[in-house]
Amino acid sequence: MHQQAHELTEAAVQTLFVQHHLRFTRQRYAVYRALACEDIHPTADQLYQKLTDNKSGISLATVYNTLEALVKSGLAQKLADGGTSARYDASVDDHLHLRDRATGSLMDVPVNLGKRLLDNLPDNILKEIESELGFSINRVQIELVGEYAGN
Amino acid sequence: MHQQAHELTEAAVQTLFVQHHLRFTRQRYAVYRALACEDIHPTADQLYQKLTDNKSGISLATVYNTLEALVKSGLAQKLADGGTSARYDASVDDHLHLRDRATGSLMDVPVNLGKRLLDNLPDNILKEIESELGFSINRVQIELVGEYAGN
DNA sequence: CCTATACTTGTAATGGTTCTAAGTTAGAAA
């Protein structure tokens, strides 16, 4: 697995793309930057709007194509919204999501907190599920559903 | 919270519907029965096909309407497929799902196993997430992603 | 029974996503 870019300079992202066998284009750079600097998990259209505002000169089809390429190459993940449209996440590491029942929005749980929870799952029970069901668990995806206290 | 019907007789389901303030109709009974007796988590169209085969005399619009009514009243839940169409689940109790990476299919983890895992989550970390983020956790939704050993 | 209200249904509309086919470009090779 390749390392995640914390820098979003042209050079850094180009390197990242090369490592993932993706051609580096103006449009892909713009989409990746817009996605990676977002704390929310934007839809394809939200990214398109944002880029159009910035006059990046990109088509909606390319936003979709790029997101598909990023997901396929492991630089992003596609999240089911539960609603109408898909959401995209530039964090591919295991991390938890917080879903606000009121708005439906998805937020990341800070990585350190999330990792502590994932590391403290009852491993014996997971093993038991695996052996009992003949299933090999690859990833445990957790979503904390609730609401912000200030509501 | 009302009790889940383990019997799917007309009388039992009618009682369930009355408790949930839903009118009892031939079509809703058919949809609920078809959903509740499924071990998979069918799409609206899968239910429609199944009912059409059985000459239940029901329209696709009604399948959608009924599923929406069931979800709104708490008798079913809507699951994001990750793919194109939504999946429905007559189990509203907390339970885990197994996602087969190969096929994308969703299966239930047997309730006893799932409950043991949920009961053994590190509660202190959950509390910490709540206080740290000012978020009140209502439900912990877990999906085990992997593949069946026989592949 | 009667009636009000909720439900059903065929069909049209919606909207996110994918497809197509024609131009353009990145990046490798010479």
Next chain:
DNA sequence: TTTCTAACTTAGAACCATTACAAGTATAGG
């Protein structure tokens, strides 16, 4: 640097799951 080709971009059409609509029908309470 020049050339070449596979990969990428794009506008618009197509697709398809879901929702909206409007006209008929059935449920359940009084």
